[in-house]
Amino acid sequence: EVQLVESGGGLVQPGGSLRLSCAASGFTFSSYWMSWVRQAPGKGLEWVANIKQDGSEKYYVDSVKGRFTISRDNAKNSLYLQMNSLRAEDTAVYYCARGDWWFDPWGQGTLVTVSS
Amino acid sequence: NFMLTQPHSVSESPGKTVTISCTGSSGSIASNYVQWYQQRPGSAPTTVIYEDNQRPSGVPDRFSGSIDSSSNSASLTISGLKTEDEADYYCQSYDSSNQRVFGGGTKLTVL
Numbered sequence: 001e002v003q004l005v006e007s008g009g010g011l012v013q014p015g016g017s018l019r020l021s022c023a024a025s026g027f028t029f030s031s032y033w034m035s036w037v038r039q040a041p042g043k044g045l046e047w048v049a050n051i052k053q054d055g056s057e058k059y060y061v062d063s064v065k066g067r068f069t070i071s072r073d074n075a076k077n078s079l080y081l082q083m084n085s086l087r088a089e090d091t092a093v094y095y096c097a098r099g100d101w102w103f104d105p106w107g108q109g110t111l112v113t114v115s116s
Numbered sequence: 117n118f119m120l121t122q123p124h125s126v127s128e129s130p131g132k133t134v135t136i137s138c139t140g141s142s143g144s145i146a147s148n149y150v151q152w153y154q155q156r157p158g159s160a161p162t163t164v165i166y167e168d169n170q171r172p173s174g175v176p177d178r179f180s181g182s183i184d185s186s187s188n189s190a191s192l193t194i195s196g197l198k199t200e201d202e203a204d205y206y207c208q209s210y211d212s213s214n215q216r217v218f219g220g221g222t223k224l225t226v227l
Contacts (some may be wrong), residue, residue, distance in 0.1 A: 031159065035216070044224050045206050047151075047216035059214040095160055101210045104172070106160040 002026040002105055004096045009110030016086050016114070020068030022079040022107055030054075030074040033100035036081050038092035039109075046092075049081065051099055064090075086114045117144060118211035120219035127225040134196050136222045138207030139189040146183050155204045155221075164205075165192060170212040194224075202226045222226050 008020040022034070035050040049060045049070040058070050069082040079096055091114045097103035119141040128134040138150065150168050153161035163172050165181035168190065178201075180193045190209075194201055207219040 036189070037218075043154075044221040045208075045218040047218065048207075050216070061215065101149065101216060102166050103153075103161075103208070104163045104166070106162070108160055 002098070004098065004105060004107035006094065006110040008106045009094065009112045011113045011115065013085055013116050014087060014114055015101075017082070017084045018108060019032070020083065020094055020096075022081075022114070024079065024096075024098070026078045027098070029072075029077040034079045034097050035073060035097045035099060035103055036070060036079075037097055037103060037106070038090075038097045039095070040044040040089075048087065051079070052083060052087050052100075070115075082110070086112075088098040088114050090114050118209075118215065118217050120207050120209060120217055122207060122219040122222045124220070125127075125225065127227055128197055130158040130197050130199060132194075132227055133195040134197060134224065136192045136194075136207075136221050136224070137186065137189050137206055138191070140209070143186060143211070145188045145190055145209065146167060146185045148211070149181065150181065151208045152181055152190075152192045153206045153208065154201075155206065157203075161206065197226050199226050 003025045005023045012018050036048040049072045051058045055103050067085045072079045093109040095109045096107040121139045135179045152165040154164045155161040164179045169181040178195045184192050206221045210216045
């Protein structure tokens, strides 16, 4: 069974940092693009970033460029999102998803709350 | 920036058919594949349609997708509505600058 499990969310103050992780299982992780998608409370879905199979290409939504960094460790079947200079508007559930232009499946999400 | 626009909400009775639209802001929506996701409260999204009109295994054939180039829009049609179809539905595509875009979501009420 394909499974994605996110971790690392929590409460952080504005300007702080957080690193999210996503553990993948049930498929050949190194063969797929991977993505992060977020959803603010009561709001819609927003694509955040994606990364190529070997990590050689990475793309970000404009609102997080220069603050967030997506990475992966294929030996550990893991995807990461390093989030720096966090703002209140970054508060959301962050989902890890397999794929580049089609996201499937998704993890259960991890909640990031940016507040003082 | 490329945007996708959906109606905020739609409602229909059980057994009926409903169509949710997704209109592209620029360019041709037919140039890149459109996906549709279903999200029930408290759950992660799941795919109901990918590559414009393909259904993943396990998704009933009551769900169908289409593209209308003349209106630059994609549509998700659900026939034989069931109460379990009540959820939020999101369209999603991408543009030439490697940006992936979601529509704002449509809340489907089956009453």
